[in-house]
Amino acid sequence: SFPNRVKINPAFVPYVRNQYRIKCILFSLIMIIKHIMCSGFLFIQPGRLHSRSHGYTQTNRDDGKTGPSWKARVCISTNAVSCYVSQLSGQMVELFEACQQQSTDLERKELCRAQLQREIQRLFPLVRLYLAGSSLSGFGSRNSDADLCLVIQAAPVSLVELRNMCVFWSTAYIERPQLIRAKVPILKFRDKVSGVEFDLNVNNTVGIRNTFLLRSYAYAERRVRPIILVVKRWARHHRINDASKGTLSSYTLVLMVLHYLQTLPEPVIPSLQNEYPECFSPSMDIHRVPEGPRDIPPYSSSNQASLGELLLGFLKYYTSVFRWDKQVISVREAKALPKSNSLEWRDKFICVEEPFDGTNTARAVHEKVKFDAIKAQFAESWQMLQLRRDLNFILPIRNTIQR
Structure with a gap:
């Protein structure tokens, strides 16, 4: 019934069958990818990739070691809001890469x-x-x-x-x-x-001890360094990062970020002092301090929040969750401690515990007008970032990089 059908040499039958199988597999893959993209599960931003699952690592560690490139980023999102958060995360990575110490x-x-x-x-x-x-x-x-x-x-x-x-x-x-x-x-x-x-x-x-404690936190989890650099730049841009003028020192800001990351329902980082007390003992001879945390392994967190989500959560935490008048920030205990009536905390607007000697690192904030300005900036930036999901609205990236 098919007189004009082309006759195939039997020797080529296996080859033709293999080619047919390959074409079927490729066609199936294309249809699956198309279905995923149309369903909104995968969204790849043109010219910028970001990983919500944190498939990125740093390429410029201060200790000279390298890891997989930050450039390999995939934005996984289920709706437009998630994609905006991923855009925010990408901006944070861009700022970190441009400004981090080499x-x-x-x-x-x-x-x-x-x-x-x-x-x-x-x-x-x-x-x-x-x-x-x-x-x-770091x-x-x-x-x-x-x-x-x-x-x-x-x-x-x-x-x-x-x-x-x-x-x-x-x-x-x-x-x-x-x-x-x-x-x-x-x-x-x-x-x-x-x-x-x-x-x-x-x-x-004590400055040597807390340097090596912070260094251990910096390299315990790959999201720690980028979010802290962005927060420091944000605070400097809004003039609330100068202890000599009655606002927050950079050290206090770092402790505030670490505290927030510790107190999430699924913590990003633990209390290293609680988990490795022998590495951070306040009585350790000062000349042995640099060697203390050398063998601490990287922390594996079940929290998969993106950098953008963590920045939004940080601003929200100090706007509407943390009780400035009743709580003390403690990285040592990985929680907010009740504010006692001791001389160190009495009548202080902001209470941040130094992890080794227990003093208040935020004692420079001694004027109510400065304290109110700090709180107002947290609230204003959180509200703006909620609406825009664009770092430029609270921290102009181009100007910050140029400085």
């Missing part, structure tokens, strides 16, 4: 520290000089100053001795020295060769 920045600071320590030890052999603060913790940006702690355990150093040391260094290594009288006196200076700005203190060992 490994070369850290190497330059460490080189200066080692050189200064060699010169100091010619006069004071038992003295040690430590790099501390955001440069080492929460610094490219333009962050470097904090140094000079540890002299034999005897306290007076302001006169610190000034004399400054004169000694200024002959060959530093310029623009400035002594700041504070609760912990600070010597600010600029390295002549590298151009790095330094803040040096003496015997403030």
